[in-house]
Amino acid sequence: MAAGKGERSAGAGARRRAGRGGRGAPGRGVSLLVATRKGAWLFHGDVARRAWRVDGPHFHGHIVNHLVLDPRDGRTLLAAAKTGHLGPTVFRSADRGRTWTEAARPPAFAKAADGTGRAVDHTFWLTPGHASQPGVWYAGTSPQGLFRSDDGGVTWSPFSPVNEDPRYREWMGTVQDGTPDGPKLHSIIVDPRDPAHLYFAMSGGGVHESTDGGRTFAPLVKGLAVVEGFDPANVTFHDPHCVRLAPANPDRLYQQNHCGIYRIDRPSDEWVRIGAAMPKRVGDIGFPMVVHPRDADTAWVFPMDGSTVWPRTSPGGKPAAYVTRNAGRSWRRLDAGLPREQAWWTVKRQAMTADAGDPVGLYFGTTSGELWASRDEGARWRCIARHLPEIYAVEAVAAQ
């Protein structure tokens, strides 16, 4: 199976050396892991990030929600896959996609004695565990479930009580309360300083934190808005779209929510809406959230039209990324090279990412199957692939 000059360079002191499977290291080139509605592709870039060689499709016809490289060994790939008609599974490659085997036990809920138990429709999100825990992976599913593997993705088990906890089940709502293709658990984050400090988010069902390795979780939703007319005190009504930790400051998280863009600086437990500074005609609704690998004040979003019936297209048919360089006090439009009009696609929550280059390379995949790249932190965009299926996820990793 099968750069131009950046607007600003990060300080050398804050620079981290990318690991074997880091997000893409200068001097080695970048590979992009592209998950789509009809299979997965790998795009291998040259050192300059100008020329791209395509490898794929892998799992042609499968719905692949996430394709992720293990940064701890630089060679293990996991793919969350299903078809439209078969049950979900996870495929695993120990050689960067040359060969694949299926997980012996994919994520699945515990069987309920009374026949009312939930079934995983698809695995949506994959997160490698802490650097000190090789082989550990976390998975988020639809409907919302949190799973863990301790053997590199071969076998998976329900992780932590949240899957069956009555409070959490209430906050998860029903399938009808979720996103159009099912409610999801996503944005599983492991604090790089502490493997027992975890976050995850649910659409819907809010953001949650554990400080005891997942034995208990608690909501982290203070300060977040909900749709008008609903009670923000009820965790059920919170819909975080994408939460990202700032690698340069793990006490800072950014969030693109159904109701705006937010930042939180721990130990504060209150999110601050930083999307209010976005242009009113664009708004601060969207799916993806990307944070600079070395500068915790810099983050990117890709707004979509969340007005009226929620078209989920670029606002006005004019797509653009927006960047903040000051932790959300102001935003700047980045649309050079993107279509100027009549481009009615958008970017899903896992489909925008950054590499570790200097300047940072940015990448996003569209709902219309285009893959776009910027070698200069978004100052100029270039389409590097067209005519792919709808893109669900893009990850940037260091080339082998």
Place this chain on the structure above:
Amino acid sequence: MNVMIPSPLLSYTGRTWVEASGDTVGAVLDDLDRRYPGIRFRMIDEQDRVRRHIRFFVNGEQVFDLAWPLAPDDELVIVQALSGG
């Protein structure tokens, strides 16, 4: 008994007709999973419910119950219905 595998699952078996044994539909699926690991979960979810687009026919008759009894000379045909785009 002979079991017919639908094309979306041929990546597991490599051929359309395979041998499997068991005295119920569920037992035959368990045996298939021993021979072709992972194939059962693509058809049956973790609550032992048949997935939405999977159908079973025993000697030409559609059955919905995994406890449906089978004889050694029965023929089990697994069908995957298609829908969507």
